[in-house]
Amino acid sequence: MNKRKxxxxxxxLGAVDWNRRLFDSLIPLPxxxxxxxxxxxxxxxxALLDSVDPPMADVLMAQLxxxxxxxxxxxxxxxxxxxxxxxxxxxKFPDAKVVVTQxxxxxxxxxxxxxxxxxVTVVDGETLSLGNKTLKFIYTPWVHWPETMVTYLEEQRxxxxxxxxxxxxxxxxxxxxxxxRVHEAAKRYFAEIxxxxxxxxxxxxxxxxxLDIQMIAPSHGQIYDRPSWILDAxxxxxxxxPKNMVVIPYVSMHGSTGMMVDHLTSALVEKGVRVELFNLxxxxxxxxxxxxxxxxxxxxxxxxxxxxxxxxxxxxxxxxNALRPKARFLSIIGSYGWGGKTVETxxxxxxxxxxxxxxPILCKGLPSKSEFEALDRLAGNIEQKHKESGFTKP
Ligand code: FEO
Numbered sequence: 001m002n003k004r005k006x007x008x009x010x011x012x013l014g015a016v017d018w019n020r021r022l023f024d025s026l027i028p029l030p031x032x033x034x035x036x037x038x039x040x041x042x043x044x045x046x047a048l049l050d051s052v053d054p055p056m057a058d059v060l061m062a063q064l065x066x067x068x069x070x071x072x073x074x075x076x077x078x079x080x081x082x083x084x085x086x087x088x089x090x091x092k093f094p095d096a097k098v099v100v101t102q103x104x105x106x107x108x109x110x111x112x113x114x115x116x117x118x119x120v121t122v123v124d125g126e127t128l129s130l131g132n133k134t135l136k137f138i139y140t141p142w143v144h145w146p147e148t149m150v151t152y153l154e155e156q157r158x159x160x161x162x163x164x165x166x167x168x169x170x171x172x173x174x175x176x177x178x179x180x181r182v183h184e185a186a187k188r189y190f191a192e193i194x195x196x197x198x199x200x201x202x203x204x205x206x207x208x209x210x211l212d213i214q215m216i217a218p219s220h221g222q223i224y225d226r227p228s229w230i231l232d233a234x235x236x237x238x239x240x241x242p243k244n245m246v247v248i249p250y251v252s253m254h255g256s257t258g259m260m261v262d263h264l265t266s267a268l269v270e271k272g273v274r275v276e277l278f279n280l281x282x283x284x285x286x287x288x289x290x291x292x293x294x295x296x297x298x299x300x301x302x303x304x305x306x307x308x309x310x311x312x313x314x315x316x317x318x319x320x321n322a323l324r325p326k327a328r329f330l331s332i333i334g335s336y337g338w339g340g341k342t343v344e345t346x347x348x349x350x351x352x353x354x355x356x357x358x359x360p361i362l363c364k365g366l367p368s369k370s371e372f373e374a375l376d377r378l379a380g381n382i383e384q385k386h387k388e389s390g391f392t393k394p
Contacts, residue, residue, distance in 0.1 A: 001172070006215075010156065011041075012036060012038060013060060014037045014052050014219075015035050016171070016172070017032050020170075023081075027193070031170060031185060033168040034169070035052035036050070036218065037050045041130075043133075045071040045131060047071065047130060047135065048070050048089065049151060050076055051089055053080065053081040053082075054085055057084070057088050060088075061088060071097070073096050073097070073098045073099065074160075076160070077145060077148045077162045078107035078145060083112060086112060087113070090114070096118075099122055100119055101121065101149050105119045107145075123137075124137070124138065124139040127154075133156070134155060135151050136151065137150075137151055138152060138207055139207075141200055143161075143163055143194055144194055148163065148164070157212050158215045158216075159216045161216055162218065162219040163219065165227075165231075167185035167186040167188075167222070168188070169181065169221045174222065174223060175222055183229075187290050187293060191290045191323065192286055192289050192323075195292070196322065198237070202239055205231070205238065214227075243391060244274060245274040245276065246275050246295060246299055247275075247276050247295040247297070248277050248299045248301055249313070249320075250313070251279065251302055252279075257303050257333070257334045257335050258301075259366070260335070260361070261277065263372050263376075264333065264375045267379035271382075273386065276291040280310075280316055288316065289319070292327065294326075295326075296326075296389065296391040297328070297331070298327045298329075298353075298355070299332070300313055300333075301313070301334055304336035308341060308345040309345055317349040318349055321350045321351065329385050331359070331360055332362075333361045334361075334363075335365065343360045358378060
């Protein structure tokens with residue numbers, strides 16, 4: 001795709017990756033993604049904001065073909081999907097300086113071998129004039145690594161946010177046209193890479209709250225020309241109380257755990273508690289991560305395999321521990337054939353979660369009347385805990 005004009009002297013550059021289905025060999029990308037770079041031409045100087053993932057560097061380099069000079073390369077984030085083509089850009093424009101936070105400088109030297117003399121570091125709040133356009137750099141750590149910053153273009157009131165507010169959607173749309181679709185993709189993205197750092201991100205949001213932001217131009221997905229809804233969504237994701245909702249990631253081998261999950265789900269629904277089920281044998285882990293943004297309770301369902309939890313349940317526990325969701329309560333249900341340490345093993349895998357462990361329910365073979373009654377009691381306990389905690393919103 002050719003470069004596209006956003007405003008006078010401001011252009012979208014970058015690549016649309018329609019075919020990518022996995023990020024970091026982990027995160028599902030059902031809708032592909034984009035790597036957005038931006039070109040800002042001032043009266044005196046020109047800046048390129050970010051680059052693209054190296055496999056698509058030729059697209060960016062073709063867009064830069066007719067650009068006569070670049071004075072500054074603003075690197076918001078050292079991860080290679082945005083920084084990886086900077087060495088190629090520097091080769092074409094050897095006099096350009098790479099503008100970064102102090103932390104990003106070291107990371108780009110380590111990750112890409114950019115020479116120390118090619119950098120200009122900026123402090124939080126520093127400005128850089130391109131002539132008639134002023135870039136203000138604002139440190140926003142942990143969106144998504146510790147070195148991240150954003151750029152606010154003062155005259156046009158555009159926030160260039162890199163991963164912050166991004167969404168993985170490949171599209172020819174330059175601006176958001178389907179807010180519902182982008183909301184889901186942005187929430188998925190937040191859940192997968194930013195949820196663990198939400199207390200820092202809350203401070204990042206506070207830092208930008210007084211800016212007059214007319215447009216947010218992220219480095220993945222489409223540009224927000226009406227940005228208030230995505231700012232509101234982020235405030236909810238980081239700060240709102242959990243919802244009256246239970247997430248049940250589960251796996252069942254011969255049906256016993258599945259029967260328990262079905263029974264618990266019905267009991268919870270009868271008590272007015274929302275449930276989202278994720279059969280780990282087939283689920284998209286991005287969907288599970290999104291549900292964890294809101295859930296007050298997690299119930300892991302697992303059979304016992306080789307004396308411990310099923311490996312897929314262990315994977316879900318590991319993921320939840322890494323994502324550090326807001327959930328306050330957790331339980332474990334499942335089945336076994338002759339013994340094991342399923343509960344102890346799973347419980348030891350979630351030290352990061354600040355949850356009360358509700359009494360686990362394991363049954364030998366098929367669940368019987370007493371286990372179904374125990375599941376009813378668990379549902380009642382969850383309902384009561386949510387009410388006591390004020391988690392009443394669906
Ligand atoms: Fe889009 Fe953290 O890189």
